[in-house]
Amino acid sequence: MKTNDLNSSNSFANTLKADFYKLGKMKSVYIAAAIMFGLILITFVSVVALAHLSDADSQSDILSLFGSSILFGFVKSANIELLVTIIIGIFVGKEFSNGTVRLSVARGADRLQIYFSKLISIIVLIFGYMVGSLLVCGILTAIIGYSEPFTSLIFARLMRTFGLSFVALIASASIYMMIAFLTRSSGAALGASIGIYILIEIVVSIIVLILESKGLNDTVIYFPLQQLSLCVSDQEMEVATAMKLLFMPIGYMAVSTLVGLLTFLKRDIK
Amino acid sequence: MNIIETSHLSKRYGSKVVLDDVNFCLKEGEIYGLVGRNGAGKTTLIREILGLAAPTSGTISINGAMSQDALAYERKKIGSLIDFPALISHMSAYENMKAAALQFGCYDDQEIREILHKVGLNADDPLKVKNFSLGMKQRLAIGITLLGNPSVLILDEPVNGLDPTGIFEVRELVQRLNREDRVTILISSHLLGELSRVATCYGVMEGGKLVKEMRGSDLEELCRPYIKVVIEDMKVGLRVVVDNYHAHDFEIMPYNTLAIYDLSRPIPDVVKMFADANVKINSITECQGDLESTFISLMGGLHGNENK
Known part of the structure; x- marks a missing residue:
């Protein structure tokens, strides 16, 4: 019997195609998008309601002030980080529990390629969510107005926020991807990821408070999963801060990918 | 020609030996039945052959290839079904086949439809796998193993959960693939009677060792x-x-x-x-002389010490 010409084909491209197909078939991807837009709308409605409750003179000021925070906070208000965390847990965890990772490896797929294919497909999803969120936030900001003329400088800052947020989100996706590859089941991956998501916030806050009491300020930037909030909150950041916000996530991304990958390469697949 | 060969293959988890010095050989055109009680090491042997578990010692050769890269290359020609059907529950039969075909680099709509027809499933049925019966899942998993016309099939308990008609269909399919397409097949099963209807040679595993290998004619003699x-x-x-x-x-x-x-x-x-x-x-x-008691005897009796 003649075996199809499987071996000449690009196996990384095949893995990537399969992952995109599977991701596209996941309901959670669309539910997360709906939740994301819902959260943005809730923020918008709250702002409008707040403006209406205030006196007539300050209404437009309030609206335009919030217009700026809605636009620059497009990642945080949509809660993309948490939604992506959940999707990673389901996507990767289920691949292990339903045996499709096992099937791919048994058919000669390279484990390295499987890992990076999943990471890349999630990165593309993050990009899609960010663009969608930015578009919706942009439209809503246009409706309520911006606090000052929307110059090229503000646009550049917005793009910098987009870029740095994207890197920060890739770093958190890498960390949650590592957790999913370590736990190897959707339930455990979801539980561990959400647990870490909450725990890190608390632990970092405590550590930062202690450090500040000892005179060490602005240390939060060095802790894992903290860069996203800083990208969004500081629109006029200095170059040094921007560099830290760029390289700290890259460092965490490299370490988590290395740990996740090495474990996946070494451990047996059940 | 030897398609799959293992030499002194062993696997230990801590102090527990699950595979002990196994020298196994699957020849071209064979239907090899791997028999053994639970925990005998059948699935571990299969998992090592397929690269899912790393051997503690020993070597594996597939079509003569022994290096990791060459083995991965050769594994692309092996269709496998291990432990339980590897299926995505929120997808239909066709979508599952498509996802697997994209992964294997052999997506062809017509081929998927033909295979689904062959295993008794409808390509246009939108029913999700989560609503499938165990038999339907098993048939779909077998269908996935056939993607890309593999030259070797490794089936671990392929008739689990199938009704008599399903078992008959799988048996027919296995025999047809072997006879008409010259697919070499390794089947592990605890359904000895069923295995004896398709296998041309047998390997009996016990306590992580391959204790006996025999031809179909040898088994007939024993029975x-x-x-x-x-x-x-x-x-x-x-x-x-x-x-x-x-x-x-x-x-x-x-x-x-x-x-x-x-x-x-x-x-x-x-x-x-x-x-x-x-x-x-x-x-x-x-x-x-019945097959079951013959195998039980070969496996060391009901409690490991009975003889025929």
């Missing part, structure tokens, strides 16, 4: 009918069998038992012969 006589005096009884019965084909079994494979004389004559020589017979039975 011959015989007269089982339990006697008081084995020494005299043996003389009766050789001198009076003129039987050359017999076997001495534990507990003063004789298995006489020469069935040329009826049981009353056999009884008379022993009685004439004053050999007390405790019991005499005509036994149909």
